[in-house]
């Protein structure tokens with residue numbers, strides 16, 4: 338038992354050290370609540386001052402109240418399209434995208450992937466809020482190769498490079514995003530499609546479906562829709578053998594009334610199953626542990642400042658800041674679901690799975 342705690346503490350000390358090294362730039366979410374970030378649970382079994390060979394002060398217990406922990410709160414799934422010039426309704430400039438990441442980081446948000454959200458695997462530090470990044474359409478500015486000094490490099494102003502650069506400077510922000518692509522030419526450089534898809538998956542990004550040819554499903558017959566959905570999976574697996582496409586971003590956000598064949602089906606022998614189906618607007622998604630969570634209709638927040646009518650990224654950042662009961666705030670432990678007592682009735686026992694519910 339002691340060794341276990343000891344190694345947990347050593348890990349924590351290493352983490353603390355690396356945080357210190359990056360000090361000036363890093364903001365720990367827990368600091369915002371006046372608490373140090375430490376693995377929850379561990380300290381409850383803390384051997385106390387007797388653990389003599391550890392010079393540092395023992396970490397404090399997680400104070401749910403002080404951190405405003407609320408794992409029944411909402412989670413922003415941000416929707417991006419093109420990254421490039423000039424700024425437009427469906428285009429974010431590289432500098433504005435950098436600004437968004439900085440604003441999220443400063444406000445205590447940390448990246449999780451769409452698949453993590455679907456799995457209810459939310460592993461961000463205590464006091465932090467998870468956020469999901471999604472990119473629709475596979476535009477050129479999301480992932481572009483350029484030649485520099487005779488070498489092929491990733492364009493430093495495309496989304497992939499900006500995310501990697503931000504992660505290098507802020508490793509605790511995390512690195513995750515899902516690219517909802519369609520065919521024939523995702524990211525618009527036909528000669529590099531294979532290389533790009535492989536790279537994305539190796540880095541830990543995800544590929545989602547945006548239909549085979551961007552077909553608007555509500556305007557198609559079920560058979561035509563099955564072709565759009567099945568062919569996307571078939572084509573993706575030709576590039577990435579065995580890759581499981583788990584989520585779908587509805588082109589134009591239009592959702593057919595009968596969603597059953599969109600969730601699951603097959604086309605010419607290729608089965609597909611979309612555990613998550615994403616809409617276009619206009620609010621953060623319910624916590625995956627609540628009865629309100631409907632994975633077949635997940636709302637997204639537009640990461641834009643043009644024509645967002647009070648429902649864009651910065652509107653929601655402010656709204657969630659001012660209405661803490663709306664915002665998902667983690668206790669730092671993915672195996673527990675900690676909620677203020679008055680919100681406990683919103684928790685869906687089925688979605689809770691093997692996690693422990695802790696009302697406080």
Ligand SMILES: [Zn+2]
Nearest residue numbers: 473474588589
């Ligand atoms: Zn689209």
